[in-house]
Amino acid sequence: MDKNARLDEIFAYILNNTNVENDMHNLQEAHDFNEIHNSIEEKCNTFSNDDQKSSTFISENSNNKRPSNGDTSIGTPTTKYSNTINDKGQNSGMERLTGISEFSDPATNINDFYHQVFSNFSHLQHLADRDTKNISQGNDFFQPLEDTAQVNQNQLVNSSSIMQSKLFEENILKELLPSSPQATDNTKNNSNYHNHLTEIAIESLKRQRNQSKLIHLDSVPDFQDSKDVKIWLQKIFYPLGIEIAIERSDKSKITYKCKALKKKDEVYQNNHVHTPVNEAKDSGEMGKKKRVKSQYNTCPFRIRASYKIKRKKWEVVILNNFHSHQLKFNPDSLNYKQFKDTLREMGDIETIKKFDELEYKAQKNLPVDVDTIPCECGLTEEVQSFGVVIPSSFNCQSKPQNSSVKKFAQKKSNSENPKLSKEVLTKNLPISKVKKQSSKSVSTIHSNALENLTRDSSIEKESNNSNAFEEWENENQVLLSSGHGTVESSIMGLNSLQANRSPEIKASSMFDFNMDINEVDFTDLFLKPSKKMDGHVAKTSSENLVEESISKNNDITKDLNDLKLFDLGSNGHYM
Amino acid sequence: MDKNARLDEIFAYILNNTNVENDMHNLQEAHDFNEIHNSIEEKCNTFSNDDQKSSTFISENSNNKRPSNGDTSIGTPTTKYSNTINDKGQNSGMERLTGISEFSDPATNINDFYHQVFSNFSHLQHLADRDTKNISQGNDFFQPLEDTAQVNQNQLVNSSSIMQSKLFEENILKELLPSSPQATDNTKNNSNYHNHLTEIAIESLKRQRNQSKLIHLDSVPDFQDSKDVKIWLQKIFYPLGIEIAIERSDKSKITYKCKALKKKDEVYQNNHVHTPVNEAKDSGEMGKKKRVKSQYNTCPFRIRASYKIKRKKWEVVILNNFHSHQLKFNPDSLNYKQFKDTLREMGDIETIKKFDELEYKAQKNLPVDVDTIPCECGLTEEVQSFGVVIPSSFNCQSKPQNSSVKKFAQKKSNSENPKLSKEVLTKNLPISKVKKQSSKSVSTIHSNALENLTRDSSIEKESNNSNAFEEWENENQVLLSSGHGTVESSIMGLNSLQANRSPEIKASSMFDFNMDINEVDFTDLFLKPSKKMDGHVAKTSSENLVEESISKNNDITKDLNDLKLFDLGSNGHYM
DNA sequence: TAATGGGTGCACT
């Protein structure tokens, strides 16, 4: 449609004006492998000594199977259903997750693995090539392409080589740990890995609030059990003041939502509750009725996790990254207590410490970086933390209350739009030159380094709330000072490995093949003003496009209209 | 209020013009105890020999506890949750159900029990007195009163001494089997008992269709496990063409509903699906949202089972005994297959046979006594089996679709209405004289004999559909001819035992103490025209009141207005 | 677990 045509234009422009190779070279020069090896090994040894449970998990698991990379779920019933489900799940659908590891050596642990990997570079290279060849792994055809594409996407937007090193390290790790037969299980070290990815995700989400479109979470660890997905998400969303609950789950698909507020939580409900009017016009086909829900259970926020057989990985997508209520970290919540118990059973001391600090802050009424998220109705409402007013005309059209959840990308619109733009994006656009981008400042660099969100259109926005960000940075600093810094800094060096992959693969796909072009929109470009720049819109590069569209100026709709990226009317998310 | 005042009037009149004692005497003369004893014993021996499974269940159960009277749930997972739940339920709330049986003799079985009871009349008398004194059983204070009250209620309405014998027998059995320490467990014989009550309930429900008010199911067996409630209800409702599903469950409360229709079942959906209009005005307090429901899941039919601590029994109430869809017995349903598997595991051959016959009929497209139940909207629709047209103006006011289910009696209105009428009913009205009532015909007598429904106002309506009833009778005959007749006929004699109870207790309470007076209404008196009588309304006796209000005349609302029992407008069932 | 959306059984809180 019009929208896609515009996107094609934009992407074409971006691709012709960027160059990724310079960054690659920089990364290679920045680190050497001995450094990486030593620091990681040290980190692993540190953790494997301070808790007995990890070895317990090893022995229990290694008898039957090698969990690819997920937390083990033994003895960690997340919910009351978990035992039941484990019995079934592992006999039916979840077998596939563990079946690939039948050949692993039960005696090896994560430390041995690290030794193997980092003391022998050629071995690592072999592992990387394994995916590249994609012969032995039947379904992996697109995996390396996608990984590279995601890297490039982030690179385009965040323009920081240090960030790139982070991302590369993640991609390498993700490839090595979950799928390779040499990988072994070690709860402790898996926790470290998971926690690392967790913090990356948190950082990204914090800077992507109030998005009305899909946000793909990259750097999702591999999970042994589908319940571990929730634990991981809890690690991410509890610190953001969001308590998640499963809305629907499957062997291969889980949908999370905000846990329903109780009546006593009424304080946190946004004031301007919509009076339900004309509920009938909810859906085109009538006859649908709604399950009974309380007025406190209207939040449109959703997380969708689905297991991708091709990648053998869980894909996590955030939908409607805004809330109809205030966000609050509540350490007294029963679910939170259970969550912490689970952490204890898993022996994830790192995360426990982190949440202890969070609890401390919450007790002291210190800010926990939780700000008010406006209702998706788009009616003018202050974002209290920043004093920013959301433009009433943009975020969404005023809509009936019962359609408070944005519809997922629809099949109909998919078929409407032929794959033209997708083809252009994925095949017809060689990315031989990606413009090297300059970093802004140290703190910004750090922020960008943690960037891991893949926007559907691979266009990233810089949402630089110094308030929230500095807070987050401080918090991170605390964590680092309590002994968690080494992993990040050392693993970071891994990105240079990525640079050794064949350039063809890097260039052949800038975009996630699983992405739906129809999910693309630029709505959020204008949702979150920042103090960085004021200015007119320029379409010269993704960098400029993103940064300049972020403006403290409240008259954002004007910029929007200038852009004319798509028809607002025909692309309403609400029906 | 006005309604209750009218009720008081009516009840007072009824009570003053009825006499229960004559019936009592008749019953006493009809049978002698040797007859009872011999036939029951014979019956029991017959069944305990033809299946090995029953003994298996005996041994398994008797080691730990004596199930009061419910089906054992060992190895009978009704749903996928059942195993999980059994583990929990029996450790927590459901302990209450089994705790009372700790002192039972594990060696005795149901046959021994029958021997004890019927070979020694004074012993039986003792058992009856135990409840009467209600000293040893802390919570049983009202139980004998209630039992007597229910008997009287039915007596008033059904006017058949043979029916009374049935009822008495049931009450006696219920007292003996579940609560007395001498009761023993025997799956086979418990099945017999359950099945007997099942058929009673089926019979009653068949004649009480299209009721817009609550229907109390009497003669509910005692259940060992809350899951057994569903099994029992399935025995009742599958033959009626209703597949039930749990809507919500608790330790002490379970709500069942019609299993949602699938899309392929669209044929059975009633045609005039309401177009949802103005869904907003659903409830007085707004802000409620409905869980997503398909258009095929709108049936208002509900069954509410709640465990009464006082009686140590499950109370079963049917709400909205009508459906928004056609009823059809579907032997291919997955749930039905599971149900039958459960029956097999329980060794309930009797029920299995019955359902085999049902399946046979269904295969042959023979009528299975399933008729179309009109939508509760009250719009004119044919009841296909009888060619009866439901008056459009009575059943309910036209209403928005999403309030398709009648609201339960509300607590608020409870407190509004002081207990005046209840006091009148339960204390101030001696029932020294209950009018002896004449029976109509043999077939009718049989029908009445199976009557076990307690209407909320203790006013029974004679709904005499000869079509449905004869069909049912024939079906019953088939069942009896396949070896199920003896229990009923022999146990019937037990009613004379009931007559030996102290008259004071019988007289002191005509009404169920657990009943909510606010649940009372007479709506259904006029819902089901019958061919029995045509005529004007008379208020001279309960008998006349009931019978004369049943009219084939479609102009029922006229009679209703003459009666002026309550304000139609202020007592709408739908909001 | 093809991908992806949604209904609903049913017990927990």
Next chain:
DNA sequence: AAGTGCACCCATT
């Protein structure tokens, strides 16, 4: 009609 957390489903493409 407690509301809802969660999972077993089904439907469509």
